[in-house]
Every structure is written in structure tokens, then in C-alpha cells.
Amino acid sequence: MPVLWLSLIVIAISVAVFVLGRHRALSAAGGDSRDLHSLPVYYGANALMKAIFPAFGLMIIWLLVQPLLIQNSISDMIPESALAEDANLGLVMSEVRRTADGLDNAIAGGFIDEDAASNASADVADMTSMLKDAGQVVTSQITQPILHAAQAYREMNSTFGLLMTVAVLIVALTGGGWGVMQSSLTFRARNVVEQGILAILIAAASVAILTTIGIIFSLVFNTIEFFQLYPAADFFTLLEWAPSFSGRGGASSLGILPLLWGTIYISIVALLVAVPVGLFAAIYLSEYATPRVRGIAKPLLEILAGIPTIVYGLFALLTIGPLLVSVFGQSGTGWMGGGRSVMTAGIAMGIMLIPFVSSLSDDIINAVPQSLRDGSYGLGATRSETIKQVVLPAALPGIVGAILLAASRAIGETMIVVLGAGAAARLSLNPFEAMTTVTAKIVSQLTGDSDFASPEALVAFALGISLFVLTLGLNVFALYIVRKYREQYE
Amino acid sequence: MSDASMPATPEKRHSVSLMAPDARTQKRKAAEKRFRMYGAAGIATGIFFLVVLLVSIVSSGSGAFQQTFINVPVYLDPAKLDKNGNRDIADIKKVSTFGYTPLIQEALLKEVQDAGVETPLEKRGDMKALISASAAAQVRDVVINNPGLIGETVDFRILASSRVDGYLKGRVQREDVARDKNIDATHLDIVDQLEPLGIVQKTFNMAFITGADASESRAEAAGIGVAMVGSLFMMMVVLVLSLPIGVAASIYLEEFAPKNRITDLIEVNISNLAAVPSIVFGILGLAVFIQFMHFPQSAPLVGGLVLTLMTLPTIIISTRASLKAVPPSIRDAALGVGASKMQAVFHHVLPLAAPGILTGTIIGLAQALGETAPLLLIGMVGFIASNAPDSIASGLLDPNSAMPAQIYEWAKRADPAYYERAWGGIIILLGFLISMNTIAVILRRRFERRW
Numbered sequence: 001m002p003v004l005w006l007s008l009i010v011i012a013i014s015v016a017v018f019v020l021g022r023h024r025a026l027s028a029a030g031g032d033s034r035d036l037h038s039l040p041v042y043y044g045a046n047a048l049m050k051a052i053f054p055a056f057g058l059m060i061i062w063l064l065v066q067p068l069l070i071q072n073s074i075s076d077m078i079p080e081s082a083l084a085e086d087a088n089l090g091l092v093m094s095e096v097r098r099t100a101d102g103l104d105n106a107i108a109g110g111f112i113d114e115d116a117a118s119n120a121s122a123d124v125a126d127m128t129s130m131l132k133d134a135g136q137v138v139t140s141q142i143t144q145p146i147l148h149a150a151q152a153y154r155e156m157n158s159t160f161g162l163l164m165t166v167a168v169l170i171v172a173l174t175g176g177g178w179g180v181m182q183s184s185l186t187f188r189a190r191n192v193v194e195q196g197i198l199a200i201l202i203a204a205a206s207v208a209i210l211t212t213i214g215i216i217f218s219l220v221f222n223t224i225e226f227f228q229l230y231p232a233a234d235f236f237t238l239l240e241w242a243p244s245f246s247g248r249g250g251a252s253s254l255g256i257l258p259l260l261w262g263t264i265y266i267s268i269v270a271l272l273v274a275v276p277v278g279l280f281a282a283i284y285l286s287e288y289a290t291p292r293v294r295g296i297a298k299p300l301l302e303i304l305a306g307i308p309t310i311v312y313g314l315f316a317l318l319t320i321g322p323l324l325v326s327v328f329g330q331s332g333t334g335w336m337g338g339g340r341s342v343m344t345a346g347i348a349m350g351i352m353l354i355p356f357v358s359s360l361s362d363d364i365i366n367a368v369p370q371s372l373r374d375g376s377y378g379l380g381a382t383r384s385e386t387i388k389q390v391v392l393p394a395a396l397p398g399i400v401g402a403i404l405l406a407a408s409r410a411i412g413e414t415m416i417v418v419l420g421a422g423a424a425a426r427l428s429l430n431p432f433e434a435m436t437t438v439t440a441k442i443v444s445q446l447t448g449d450s451d452f453a454s455p456e457a458l459v460a461f462a463l464g465i466s467l468f469v470l471t472l473g474l475n476v477f478a479l480y481i482v483r484k485y486r487e488q489y490e
Numbered sequence: 491m492s493d494a495s496m497p498a499t500p501e502k503r504h505s506v507s508l509m510a511p512d513a514r515t516q517k518r519k520a521a522e523k524r525f526r527m528y529g530a531a532g533i534a535t536g537i538f539f540l541v542v543l544l545v546s547i548v549s550s551g552s553g554a555f556q557q558t559f560i561n562v563p564v565y566l567d568p569a570k571l572d573k574n575g576n577r578d579i580a581d582i583k584k585v586s587t588f589g590y591t592p593l594i595q596e597a598l599l600k601e602v603q604d605a606g607v608e609t610p611l612e613k614r615g616d617m618k619a620l621i622s623a624s625a626a627a628q629v630r631d632v633v634i635n636n637p638g639l640i641g642e643t644v645d646f647r648i649l650a651s652s653r654v655d656g657y658l659k660g661r662v663q664r665e666d667v668a669r670d671k672n673i674d675a676t677h678l679d680i681v682d683q684l685e686p687l688g689i690v691q692k693t694f695n696m697a698f699i700t701g702a703d704a705s706e707s708r709a710e711a712a713g714i715g716v717a718m719v720g721s722l723f724m725m726m727v728v729l730v731l732s733l734p735i736g737v738a739a740s741i742y743l744e745e746f747a748p749k750n751r752i753t754d755l756i757e758v759n760i761s762n763l764a765a766v767p768s769i770v771f772g773i774l775g776l777a778v779f780i781q782f783m784h785f786p787q788s789a790p791l792v793g794g795l796v797l798t799l800m801t802l803p804t805i806i807i808s809t810r811a812s813l814k815a816v817p818p819s820i821r822d823a824a825l826g827v828g829a830s831k832m833q834a835v836f837h838h839v840l841p842l843a844a845p846g847i848l849t850g851t852i853i854g855l856a857q858a859l860g861e862t863a864p865l866l867l868i869g870m871v872g873f874i875a876s877n878a879p880d881s882i883a884s885g886l887l888d889p890n891s892a893m894p895a896q897i898y899e900w901a902k903r904a905d906p907a908y909y910e911r912a913w914g915g916i917i918i919l920l921g922f923l924i925s926m927n928t929i930a931v932i933l934r935r936r937f938e939r940r941w
Contacts, residue, residue, distance in 0.1 A: 067784075194832045198746060204738035205747070208759045208806070211799050215770060218777030277532045284529025301536050304543075306927060308860025310894045311547070311916050314901055318909055319546045351539045358536070382518055384525035405765070412767025414863035419901060439769050439863070446776065446867050464773045468766065475765045 273350025278357030554914025727794025808850025
């Protein structure tokens with residue numbers, strides 16, 4: 001039975017036991033709910049929980065484990081000889097799945113009936129031509145073992161599906177029945193239900209941990225696979241990035257250093273734009289601005305933060321690029337080749353980071369106690385001298401932390417560099433040349449035409465984990481600096 | 491009185507008033523003024539960039555909302571369209587767009603000649619450069635829906651080709667067409683003469699907002715409508731998943747969590763996840779949802795799941811702030827009349843924190859709407875936004891694109907006509923974001939309570 005129907009039936013069972021449990025509790029109290037320990041709805045909820053949680057839990061675990069089990073047993077069925085020269089197990093398994101799907105669709109379309117499809121001694125050529133007639137996708141690779149494997153796959157799927165349906169329904173009914181039986185005068189339904197709700201809350205909070213585990217798992221797993229195909233020392237030390245397109249094992253040099261250099265160079269340019277503007281804007285907003293000016297200027301700067309990065313990317317590609325080319329390009333000083341360069345992407349990224357730096361610095365400067373400023377004014381300093389010599393040094397750890405956070409954001413930015421910085425990986429000091437970054441290469445390697453198991457595609461995971469470690473390290477470092485050098489004012 | 495305190499040399503008498511500033515004070519005052527100007531310049535620069543950005547967006551993108559159409563009466567020749575003469579729908583459908591294209595070109599040629607346009611072009615095939623390749627499909631659809639029209643002359647408003655459109659919008663100059671193999675100056679002469687007659691005109695193009703994407707050569711027919719639907723489905727998934735999970739996690743962390751290492755770990759995780767680059771979430775989505783769980787690629791469901799994981803930290807942080815803002819007296823009062831801790835939270839604290847939670851959710855959704863990088867990795871690129879989905883299940887599982895990914899795709903194409911469409915797409919995207927943020931601000935102002 002399809003999963004959707006099963007879920008609906010389980011939900012229907014749960015609603016039924018809710019009503020039954022509640023009714024049983026009320027009748028145990030003789031119709032007067034004041035004699036019960038908890039409100040009547042909790043008795044019903046108790047039965048509902050005991051029906052739903054085990055049933056859906058079992059279903060989810062079964063659905064996750066069933067494909068793995070079936071895959072294992074089917075792959076045992078495929079003999080070594082059936083693996084063609086260049087194919088690997090994954091490809092053969094997809095072939096088996098495709099054939100099985102084709103058989104399913106052919107039966108649904110009436111081209112063949114169930115018995116003939118499961119016939120173990122069916123002729124391969126007949127089946128292939130029947131599938132083609134039914135309009136299914138058929139490659140030339142269907143051989144006898146694959147056909148057998150596909151039939152076995154279908155059979156195992158249907159058997160396990162039936163078992164799962166029966167098991168889940170039994171569990172739902174048993175759990176619900178037990179919950180209903182528990183309803184009595186003294187049963188502490190509310191406590192049980194609240195414990196169940198607490199379990200749900202804890203599970204929701206663990207989603208964050210699960211996400212981090214998922215990120216690390218997916219990155220590490222694929223990176224290990226990559227390092228089995230390509231030496232790690234080369235990845236971290238080669239000064240060249242030149243993936244080959246001739247399939248696996250070609251002469252690719254995949255070194256991360258040129259990409260890291262591009263990332264860092266663009267981030268430096270971006271910070272050179274964002275930090276002065278953002279810091280001075282924050283100083284003016286917190287020290288000099290009247291509340292009216294602050295009320296207008298701060299939201300305007302926040303708008304810059306809310307604009308999606310694809311807009312900045314397009315702005316870099318289509319506005320900043322041509323502008324810079326007209327000044328620095330062929331018709332100007334001749335330094336610049338195309339419109340895509342470190343400067344274009346850096347300027348666009350700097351504009352994006354301005355509100356980041358400015359609002360974080362604003363908060364930090366506001367947090368400096370007024371007593372320091374008053375002491376400085378009392379000694380006769382002007383406002384700018386106070387800011388330069390008292391407030392900023394006091395706020396410096398926080399400002400450095402804000403700059404590091406902005407740098408971490410710049411390093412992880414993708415769309416601006418994909419559109420504005422070009423795709424050429426080079427180690428150069430000229431800011432008017434196109435230079436690509438780690439993030440842009442992750443996108444291009446994973447959306448290109450490379451075979452997914454080749455080093456050229458897997459390198460994206462190695463790049464991803466390097467990026468993850470780098471940004472995480474920067475964030476942790478920023479927090480550490482803020483915490484260590486922060487002055488404790490009373 | 492001792493003489494030791496008197497200076498050895500008598501001081502000069504100052505003839506200047508003490509109130510007049512001396513050189514050093516003037517320097518300090520000048521430095522103060524300069525510093526203040528730097529600060530104002532910083533703000534001015536930021537606002538200047540904002541204005542430049544917005545002006546650039548509006549000026550480049552507003553052209554995408556207008557498109558050039560040609561009004562031409564087309565004679566639907568039954569000899570070509572319905573050879574058997576029995577108006578059988580199956581026979582009519584067998585005539586492909588190849589059969590309709592000559593009819594349209596013929597009709598345009600006739601109109602050009604009737605209008606008295608001076609031109610050296612005389613053949614029907616010369617009209618090809620003026621007409622969009624999708625015009626034939628448009629006429630064919632109308633005929634299939636109304637077979638009774640065959641044999642009559644029907645007025646059609648067909649799309650002009652992308653070069654004609656570019657010429658009328660100023661994007662294509664006469665010098666450019668010298669190198670263009672699709673169109674040349676004689677065609678542009680015809681356009682110049684047809685325009686004042688109203689046969690060729692630029693009008694508001696609804697198909698840009700509601701239509702589907704088109705292939706590289708037919709920029710005039712591309713629209714963002716299907717990508718909008720894809721974005722809508724993704725936002726539905728994000729809302730349905732991230733709001734309950736986020737609120738549940740915040741309630742646990744804020745009200746029930748004991749102060750131990752595990753809670754610290756969860757909190758550190760959440761703040762780390764808020765700072766992880768979005769592309770790493772794309773890698774997560776690719777590895778876990780597509781490779782491991784075999785979800786269909788490019789499906790809005792997978793995009794929604796990835797964006798949920800990205801939006802969760804934002805929602806958790808803002809929900810925690812709203813829950814913290816509810817004063818403890820509410821909780822104490824609820825406990826005082828006999829509620830359990832969980833009843834107090836769910837029946838009293840949560841409804842009072844609801845406006846803040848709602849605002850945070852809308853802002854989180856607005857951020858998710860603009861995300862591109864993770865969607866690129868799970869496959870929402872390429873020419874896939876071709877058909878509007880017909881049901882909720884197909885809307886979630888069929889390959890589709892999203893608005894930011896569609897804009898990126900257009901920006902990558904070589905035809906400059908697509909750049910204009912990318913800017914237009916950005917205008918629509920920003921329109922959504924502005925309205926969502928405005929709704930959030932209005933809700934916050936309306937429901938905010940000062941305790």
C-alpha cells in the first residue's frame with residue numbers, strides 16, 4: 001500500500017483512539033470531568049500519542065532501512081561477470097532500478113501482466129522489445145542477470161511493502177488500544193502527555209545537531225573518497241588549478257592554493273571598501289547623529305543587507321564591470337582585460353558588507369559606557385578626540401570581531417564571485433584580472449558535466465570542507481578575541 | 491610669598507582676549523570638523539551605493555516588462571491546415587508549426603505591401619527575421635482550440651523577434667546589425683515604417699510575469715512565471731517545516747532546557763549554523779537528500795528542505811528573543827492558578843510571543859526567497875522551468891526552478907536580451923521581498939506590546 005494511504009490510515013486510527021480514550025475516561029468518572037486527574041483531552045491525547053509515535057517511528061525506520069537491505073541482497077545477486085568493463089556497482093544498480101520501474105510502468109499501462117513480468121525464465125530480447133513498445137527508457141545494457149535482478153527487486157519491494165503495512169497497522173492498533181485501556185480515574189494522563197511533548201521538543205532542538213552532523217558526514221565521507229583518487233598532498237600544495245575534461249585519471253592538477261588566494265584577495269578588497277565606510281557610518285550614527293537622522297539612515301543602510309546576493313552579482317557583472325572597463329580597460333589605462341575581475345567582485349561584495357560592519361560596530365560602540373565619554377569631555381577633549389582616543393580603543397575588540405565576522409561572510413560568498421570574478425584560477429597580484437574563488441569552483445565542478453565519481457567532481461567536497469573549516473575557524477577566533485580582550489565594565 | 495615661584499623672565503603681556511582660540515585649539519576644532527565629515531561621508535557613501543543600485547535595477551529592468559508585438563491578420567488557409575477538409579482534430583494536430591510559419595510570413599508580407607512600405611524585400615521568407623519563432627506555436631494553439639476558424643482571416647498579435655524588440659528599445663543599434671546574420675538594415679527600415687502605423691508596437695508584456703522560460707534563441711518569449719511557482723512551492727515547504735521545528739526548539743531551549751553541557755552544545759551548534767556559508771548547505775542537500783535518499787533532482791521539495799535547514803537558525807534566534815521578552819510575571823501567574831509548566835508555556839507565553847515569532851518567520855522566509863547558491867547545487871539550473879505544474883504533488887516533485895536561480899541562468903546566457911530579462915526578474919524578486927518585509931514591519935508595529 002502506498003505510504004500516503006498508510007499514513008492516512010494511521011492518522012485515522014489515532015483520531016479514533018483519541019475519541020475512545022477521552023470517552024472512556026469521562027465514563028469512568030461518571031460524566032463529571034472534575035473527578036479526573038487531568039482534563040479529559042489529555043486522556044485522549046495519551047492514546048493518540050501511543051498510537052502515532054510507535055507507528056510512524058517504525059514506518060520511518062523501515063523506509064530508511066528497506067532500500068539498503070534490498071540493495072545489499074540484490075547486489076549479491078549480480079555476478080562479477082555481469083559487470084561490464086567500465087561500469088561499477090552503482091551504475092548497475094541504477095540499471096536494475098530503471099528496469100524494475102519500466103516493468104512497473106509497463107504493467108500499469110497494460111502492455112504486460114504481472115505473471116509474465118515476474119516470469120523467471122522470460123526471454124531477455126522479448127522483454128526488452130516489450131519495454132520499448134511500452135515507451136520505457138531502455139538502454140542496451142539489459143542482460144539476463146540484470147533482468148533477474150530487476151524481477152527480484154520488484155518482488156522484494158512488494159513483499160517488504162506488505163510486511164511494513166501489516167507491522168505498522170498492528171503497532172498503531174496495539175499502541176492505541178493500550179492507551180485507551182489506560183484511561184481511568186487516577187491515571188495521570190497529563191504528566192504522560194507532557195513528557196511526550198517534551199520528547200518532541202527535544203527532538204526539534206536536536207535537529208540543529210543533526211544538521212551539523214549531516215554537514216560533517218556528507219563532507220568528510222566524500223572528501224575521503226576524493227583523497228583516495230587524488231593525493232592529498234597535491235591538493236594542498238599544488239600551485240595550479242587545471243581540471244582535465246578527459247574523464248577520470250586524466251592529467252588534472254587540482255590545487256587549492258590559487259583558489260584560496262583568489263578568495264582572500266577578493267575578501268581583502270571587499271573589506272577595504274566595507275570597513276572604512278561601515279565604521280565611519282557607525283561612528284557618525286552613534287555619536288553625532290540626531291535621533292531623526294539615525295531613524296532614517298539606519299533603516300536605509302539595513303536595506304542594503306536585505307538585498308539578495310544574486311542582485312549584487314548581477315550589479316557587478318552588468319554595471320560595475322563595464323564601468324571599470326571604461327575607465328581602466330583598453331580605452332583607458334589598459335590594465336583591465338574583461339569586465340570580470342577581482343575589483344568588480346570586491347567592490348560589489350564590499351557594498352554588501354557595509355551594513356554588516358556598520359550595524360555590528362554600532363551596537364559595540366553604543367555598549368561603551370557613557371562614563372568613559374563623560375570623563376573624557378570633563379578633561380576638555382573634543383568629541384572626535386574622545387572617539388579616537390577613548391571610545392574606539394574601548395570598543396576595539398568588538399570591532400575587530402565584527403571585521404572578522406564580515407571577512408568570514410565574504411569568504412563564504414558565492415553568487416557575487418560566480419558572476420563578477422570570472423572562472424580563471426590564477427595566482428596574480430593584479431586586481432584587475434579575473435580570479436576565481438573556492439566557492440565559484442564548488443559550483444562549477446558540481447554543476448558541470450563531470451562524471452560524479454570522478455576526482456573532478458569530488459574535489460568540490462574537499463573544497464567545501466576546507467571552506468567550512470576556514471569560516472568556522474574565523475568565527476570561533478572572532479568570538480575568542482572578543483571574549484578575551486573585552487573590558488568588563490560594571 | 492616666595493620669589494621662587496615667580497618666573498625668571500617676565501612674561502609678555504598677551505594682547506589677545508582669552509576667549510579667542512589659539513592656534514592649537516583651532517587645529518583641534520578643524521580636526522573635529524574633519525572627523526565629523528568623514529562620518530557623514532561614510533553614511534552618504536552607503537546611501538549613495540544604495541541609490542545607484544536601485545536606479546540601476548529599475549532603469550535596466552523596466553524594459554523587460556514591455557515587449558514588441560506585431561498585429562497581423564493571418565489567413566488560415568484550409569489547403570495547408572486541414573487538407574481533408576473535415577475539421578478532424580487529430581488531422582489538424584498533425585500539422586506542426588512548420589505548416590503555420592509560411593502562413594504567418596505570407597500574411598506579414600501582404601500587410602507590409604498593403605501598408606505601402608517601401609522596401610526591397612519581396613519574398614515571404616524575408617519576413618522571417620521579424621517574427622519570433624514562437625509565433626507559429628501561438629497561432630497553432632489558437633487553431634487547435636477553435637478549428638472552426640480555419641478558412642477565415644483572424645487578427646493575431648504575435649511576438650516580434652528579439653532583434654526587432656531590441657531595436658525598438660534602443661539595445662540594438664544599426665551598426666550592430668551589420669554583423670548579425672539574423673537580421674539586417676532593410677528589416678529595420680521596415681520596422682521603422684511599420685511602427686507609426688501601429689502594426690508594430692511595444693506593449694505591456696504580461697507573459698514575462700506569468701510565462702515559462704524559453705530557449706536561448708527565443709529571448710522574447712522568456713518569462714519568470716513558472717519559476718515563481720517553483721519558488722512558491724519551496725516557500726510553502728519552508729514555512730510548513732521550519733516554523734514548527736523552530737518554535738519547538740526555541741521553546742525547549744528557552745523554557746525547559748537544563749543548564750548542562752548538552753544544552754551548551756545545542757546552542758553553540760545553532761549559532762555556528764547561522765554563520766555557515768550557504769553553499770555548504772547546498773553540498774549537504776546534494777549529498778544527503780539527492781545522493782543518499784534519492785529524492786528527485788531539481789525538485790522544489792529538496793530545495794525547500796535545504797532552505798528549511800538554512801532558515802532554522804534565524805527562526806530559532808528570533809523566537810528565543812520573543813519568548814525572552816514575555817515578562818516572568820505571566821508565567822508566574824499561570825503557575826499560580828494551577829497550570830503545569832507546559833500548560834503555562836503553551837497557553838500563555840506562546841500566544842503573547844506570537845507576533846514576534848511571526849515577524850521573525852516572515853523575515854526568515856524573505857531571506858530564504860533570495861538564496862541562490864544552494865539551489866544551484868541541487869540542480870535547479872538550466873532550462874527546466876518550461877511547464878507550469880498542474881497539481882501540488884507535481885509542483886513539489888517535478889523539476890522546476892526558483893526565481894533567483896532563473897535570474898542566474900538568464901545572466902549566464904550570451905544573448906544581451908537576456909540581461910534585460912534578468913534585471914526584470916530582479917525587480918519582481920525585490921518586489922516580493924519589499925512586500926514581505928513591509929508586512930513584517932506593519933505586523934510588528936501593530937502587535938508590539940511594551941511590557
